[in-house]
Amino acid sequence: MLTLDKIYHASYVLKDVVRETKIVEAPKINPDCRVYLKPECLQHTGSFKLRGSGYMISQLSDEEKSKGVIACSAGNHAQGVALAATKYGIKSLICLPDGAPISKVEATKNYGAEVCMVKGVYDDAYNKAIELKEKHGYTFVHPFDDINVIAGQGTIGLEIINEIPDADAVVVPIGGGGLISGVAFAIKKLNPNCKVYGVQASGAPSMYNSIRDGHIEHLDKVSTIADGIQVKEPGENTFKLVQEYVDEIVTVSEDEISSAILALIEHQKMVAEGAGAVSVAAVMFNKLPIKGKKVVCVVSGGNIDVTILSRVIKRGLMNTGRSASLVIELMDKPGQLELVSRVIAQHGGNVTSVHHERASEIQDINGCYLRLVLETKNFDHIKEIEEALKSEGIKIV
Numbered sequence: 001m002l003t004l005d006k007i008y009h010a011s012y013v014l015k016d017v018v019r020e021t022k023i024v025e026a027p028k029i030n031p032d033c034r035v036y037l038k039p040e041c042l043q044h045t046g047s048f049k050l051r052g053s054g055y056m057i058s059q060l061s062d063e064e065k066s067k068g069v070i071a072c073s074a075g076n077h078a079q080g081v082a083l084a085a086t087k088y089g090i091k092s093l094i095c096l097p098d099g100a101p102i103s104k105v106e107a108t109k110n111y112g113a114e115v116c117m118v119k120g121v122y123d124d125a126y127n128k129a130i131e132l133k134e135k136h137g138y139t140f141v142h143p144f145d146d147i148n149v150i151a152g153q154g155t156i157g158l159e160i161i162n163e164i165p166d167a168d169a170v171v172v173p174i175g176g177g178g179l180i181s182g183v184a185f186a187i188k189k190l191n192p193n194c195k196v197y198g199v200q201a202s203g204a205p206s207m208y209n210s211i212r213d214g215h216i217e218h219l220d221k222v223s224t225i226a227d228g229i230q231v232k233e234p235g236e237n238t239f240k241l242v243q244e245y246v247d248e249i250v251t252v253s254e255d256e257i258s259s260a261i262l263a264l265i266e267h268q269k270m271v272a273e274g275a276g277a278v279s280v281a282a283v284m285f286n287k288l289p290i291k292g293k294k295v296v297c298v299v300s301g302g303n304i305d306v307t308i309l310s311r312v313i314k315r316g317l318m319n320t321g322r323s324a325s326l327v328i329e330l331m332d333k334p335g336q337l338e339l340v341s342r343v344i345a346q347h348g349g350n351v352t353s354v355h356h357e358r359a360s361e362i363q364d365i366n367g368c369y370l371r372l373v374l375e376t377k378n379f380d381h382i383k384e385i386e387e388a389l390k391s392e393g394i395k396i397v
Contacts, residue, residue: 002147002241004189007154007182010055014155017054017087019043023163023296028267030283034294036167037264037280038160041272041302045111047228048153048300049080052178053141055152057084060139065090070138072122072129075100076228076301077143078108086112093138095129097121101305144178145235154182160296161190168293169195171279173300174207174249175229177238183298184245197288198242198249199278201226201257207234207242208249225254225312228275228301250288252281255319260284261309262316264299273304274312321379324349325372327397328389332358332368340370343392347385350375369397 021039029035040048057069068091071081078094085092092113096105097120109115116132118125133140142149156179160170170187172180184196200208203224210217218233234242242249252260257274260281264270272280279297282288304312317323330336337356344351353373376382386396 002150002154002181002185002237004186006147006151007158007186010051010148010151011155011158013058014051014054014152017058017084018051018155020159023160024268026268026280026297029263029280029297030286030290032286032291033283035283036164036294036296037268037270038156038296038298039270040156041270041276041299045076045079045083045107046301046303047076047080047276048156048179048298049076049143050083051080051155052144052146052149052152052182053077053080054084054087055155056141056146056148057081057088057090059148060090064139067137067139068092069141070095070129070133071141071143072096072125073143075104076303077141078104078113079111079303081141082108082111082113093132095125095132097125103305104303107303142235144176144181144231145237146178147237150178150182150185150237150241152182153179154186156298157183157186158190160298161187161194164294164296165191166294167191167194167296169197169288169290169295171197171199171282171288171295171297173226173229173275173278173298174198174200174242175204175231175275177207177234177242179298179300180246181238181241185241188245195247196245197282198246199282199287200249200251201229201274201278202251202253204230204232205251206231207239208251210234210239211242211246211249224257224274225308226257226274226278228273228303229278248288250282252278252285252287255315256281256285258312258316259319261304261312262320265313270299271302271304271309272299273301276301321376321382324374324376324382324385326374326386326389328370328372329395329397330368330370337370339392340372340389340394343388343394344372344374344385347388348377348381349385
């Protein structure tokens with residue numbers, strides 16, 4: 001059973017394993033409430049996962065420790081298990097799907113784990129891990145549905161209450177539910193008046209659907225840039241704890257997640273992965289009843305692949321009106337490009353990309369397309385530039 005004593009014990013045990021991530025205020029995330037961030041993206045391994053795996057491994061018997069641990073993961077859980085096992089001097093074997101990012105594979109190795117690459121997806125890696133567990137007697141470290149793992153994650157709830165005892169709400173990302181189960185349990189036991197809200201990506205709403213329908217549901221497919229919470233089915237323990245201790249669950253879109261990642265980079269100088277930013281996205285886009293409240297968002301991780309980051313930033317800029325793409329139809333004659341450039345410059349736009357093409361689909365044989373990408377201030381600024389171009393007789397396609 002999960003108890004508050006167990007979470008306090010986890011906090012004591014993990015003192016030399018995890019970093020206590022100090023809460024920071026984030027005044028620009030939502031002007032209608034006081035927003036604070038619990039930056040687990042600054043945790044060792046870049047994610048909260050170290051807490052749960054660290055406590056679970058610390059509680060193994062000497063015999064279990066001698067045989068080692070095994071886990072399967074495509075990212076943060078793998079690194080958490082690897083570092084925790086190394087800290088306790090235990091062998092760890094991590095089964096990873098062969099499509100896992102190279103950066104995460106190398107990071108897992110660097111934390112001291114042996115890596116077994118498995119052809120296929122996460123489910124194939126899981127099956128391989130169970131097979132090797134049975135064969136060699138390893139202890140399997142579940143990513144979320146284990147009481148000791150949940151207790152380890154609950155230490156975040158203790159730290160939040162210690163720093164902001166009068167918090168009105170805490171907003172937590174949900175994948176399999178281990179993080180929010182521990183956090184919600186700790187907070188509700190210490191401050192029952194504090195609301196605990198969960199957030200899932202709209203492309204992977206397994207817990208959202210399960211709580212709505214009153215029973216555990218399995219998704220046929222999941223698709224989201226928040227790969228850390230891309231879970232098809234919540235755990236039995238986590239489902240029950242979320243049912244009892246979480247006030248509400250909402251979902252956020254890919255565009256909202258991208259905008260939240262961008263806002264954290266720009267306003268807080270903080271890099272979050274998609275899974276870590278969903279809590280911020282829910283607050284940014286007013287998905288929750290938090291107006292005038294003191295709200296803490298758990299930023300659960302910062303291990304975003306750099307190849308994805310540039311695409312996420314680009315999408316975030318377009319979603320917030322900071323970047324615009326225009327296609328203009330022109331007559332192919334001298335002075336046209338100069339006219340377009342002058343109008344945009346006069347209205348404070350900055351052209352970052354120009355592509356000129358003669359297009360056969362234009363009725364006029366002397367016509368051409370001009371494709372522009374602009375840096376802009378907001379959506380009103382984009383509209384201002386478009387109206388100015390139209391007033392000069394320029395056709396925007």
